[in-house]
Amino acid sequence: MAGGGVQRVGTIDEIGVPTRAAILDEIVAAQRRRRRWFRGQFAFVWIVLVGIVGVFLWSAGRISWEFIFTSGPYILGGAGVTILVSAVAMVMAIGLALLGALGRLSVNAIFNAVASLYVSLVRGTPLLVQIWFIFYALPQADIVLDAIPAGIIALGFNYGAYMTEIFRAGIQAVPRSQREAAQALGLPERLVFRRIVLPQAVRIVIPAIGNDFVAMIKDSALVSVIAIQELLWRATRVGRSERQLLAAIAIAAVVYWILTIIFSYFQDKLEKRMARGDR
């Protein structure tokens, strides 16, 4: 702006016009102020809204501090079972989903039919029905599973079907040119899938899987009906025993919420890391 003028008045410093660096600093500082103001407002809204809900619960529910302090730790202890059940079921679901996706994309009619039936059947029936079925119906065929394995299998089986579709979409989303390029380089067919297609597909499906895991943490509450003493089971039993059901359920809700917040934080980090490859 100053350069190439008709008449030279003096350097920028001499006439007190801010340097380029100073202008940039000013812009950055303004942005930071704006961001801080945004965060402040954001936090304020959250605190006010959560506070309103809390006060409402407090006045409506006869919630006693004493109950929260004496029974809270016991309820919280159920979070370990919730996490264990969800995590193991998730590992199982990922394995099933990978197999299922390969089946759904397979040109082998039998493999394809089995995978398609699995997805259709599991997605077409309620999770609660599946849990009851595995716990109460399988023993009629002399397969007696303990409560926790039965719950894990039900959840893993169910989520495996939903995630089959996610994996299938992820695999199909990898550009065909990637596969062709690998083949052109003479890579054997199996390696093409394992080394070229799968890693790229995984990156595509990670956000959806994370989303499913958050849903799984909460759906694991359903296995309380088959005597698994997870978070919600503990909350309802202690709540009924101490006649503080509403307080107990509220505690469980907060714990579920915190669990998902913690998980979402790590999921965010993972996604950012995986996104580094995108340029």
Next chain:
Amino acid sequence: MRVMRHTIPLVAGILVLAACQSTGSPGASGGDGEAVCDGDTDGYLGRICEAGTIVAFTDPAYPPQSFINDETGEYEGFDVDVTNEIAARLGVEVEFTTPAFDAVIAGEWAERWDIAVGSVTITEDRKEILDFTVPYYFTPAQMTTFEESDIQSIEDFAGTTVCVGEATTYLDWIEGTLTLTPEAGDVTDPPADITATTLPTDLDCADSWRSSRRDFEGWISSSTTVAGTIADDYPIREVGDPIFFEPLAVVFDQAVEDRASLVEAVDQIVQDMHNDGTLTAMSEEWFDGLDLTKQE
């Protein structure tokens, strides 16, 4: 063939956790005389003695019969004490499991648990799929309504909706399908056009009233449960005399073919506990000095 008695191993870690989940205390030992398992045993009883553990149902949502001590995580209550005493006289440890009450009533337990001391009423229908011991105590079934309701007598419930726990005898009574055994005595007829609504457990009905819901006019539960809620300032009042008296007994699954040895042994233990005053003492401890172990 049954695939192992209690478990199919899936992941070692899961099993460890499952094992840690709920192992009850062995309970006060019978002391006098030797335990049943010290002698010769066969059948189902023999298998339990050999395992050294009896798996017992309890639903810790029914104080004072069964509830959780949230400091120790242990189960406590009248039913829990009776369970522990039976196990002690058998000479085995107790491991509690906690499925829903309706799973007990449905039978076909698949040996997930061996015995249920869960205040189960003896009825003719249930006798077709479950085995019962002699009653270990009796409770009156009590009708209630919320404080500000207009209802004054049992007849006033005609045409109204009444809340009961799922799979309870109170539900059978409303639906006209209650078939108590002769030892229970007289049963009051349900009022005309009364309909039932169910919630998972008895106390959920009371909680529904406390949270200011008024979806139903009445609630039926055992007089002990009702008294507990009134003592805790629930907006509830009793209506009329008890509608019937329930004989409550220990139950077993008829699907287990060689169960006779276990049923007979526990039946004898319950009779002994009546005769030596153990049951009376437990009743007085948990039910505010009331002895509910005798027929009214």
